[in-house]
Structure formats: C-alpha cells, structure tokens
Amino acid sequence: MVEIGMHPKYGGGPVESLIRIVTQANMVSDLADSPGVNLAKALDRGLEWWLLQLSHVIPPLPRFGLGDFVAYGYNIPGNIIAVDITTIAAFSVVLLLVGYFFMRTREVAA
Numbered sequence: 001m002v003e004i005g006m007h008p009k010y011g012g013g014p015v016e017s018l019i020r021i022v023t024q025a026n027m028v029s030d031l032a033d034s035p036g037v038n039l040a041k042a043l044d045r046g047l048e049w050w051l052l053q054l055s056h057v058i059p060p061l062p063r064f065g066l067g068d069f070v071a072y073g074y075n076i077p078g079n080i081i082a083v084d085i086t087t088i089a090a091f092s093v094v095l096l097l098v099g100y101f102f103m104r105t106r107e108v109a110a
Contacts, residue, residue, distance in 0.1 A: 011027035011028075012040075012041065012044055013043075013044025013045075013048055015041075015044050015047070016031070016037075016041060016044050018040075019031065058091075059091050064084050064088070066080070066084075
C-alpha cells in the first residue's frame with residue numbers, strides 16, 4: 001500500500017487506471033492532455049495521499065510472515081511471536097471498538 005501511496009511509476013492511480021481501462025489505452029503511453037485527464041490526475045494525487053496516511057495506521061502485514069523461520073525447522077523466537085501477537089491484538093481491539101461505536105450509533109430497525 002505504501003508503494004501506491006508514493007505515486008506509481010507508470011499507469012497512474014486508480015482514477016487514471018479506470019480511464020485507461022475504459023479507453024483501452026496502455027499503461028506506458030501518456031494520456032492526451034485534457035481537462036478530464038488533469039482532473040483524474042488531481043483526484044489520484046488526493047487518493048494517493050489518503051492511501052499513504054492509511055498505510056501508517058494499518059500494521060504492515062507482510063512483516064508478520066514467518067516463512068523464513070519455518071524454512072529452517074520451526075525455529076521461531078518467542079519474542080518475535082510476542083511482538084506480532086501484541087501488534088495484531090492491539091490493532092484488532094481498536095478496530096473492534098471503532099466498529100462497536102459505529103454500530104451503536106446507527107439506528108437498527110426492529
């Protein structure tokens with residue numbers, strides 16, 4: 001997600017990619033300079049900023065991959081497991097609390 005938030009090298013962001021899909025334009029060539037394309041690029045900049053901010057809030061899930069330790073015979077240090085479990089538990093508790101308060105403030109028709 002950080003790579004998307006740091007502006008992609010080619011192909012543009014989500015709005016520009018949607019334009020490329022609809023018009024069947026390839027990712028390498030530049031789009032024609034028009035007000036619509038300029039608006040799409042401005043929207044992409046805004047979306048990229050939000051994705052970059054969101055990437056600082058969500059824990060880096062690829063960091064929790066323990067495949068290298070398993071490849072060497074299940075030799076996973078306890079402190080790494082403790083840090084991973086604590087990080088995931090803290091994020092899950094915050095997410096559950098936010099979800100609880102969102103659901104509590106909604107009117108549910110009985």
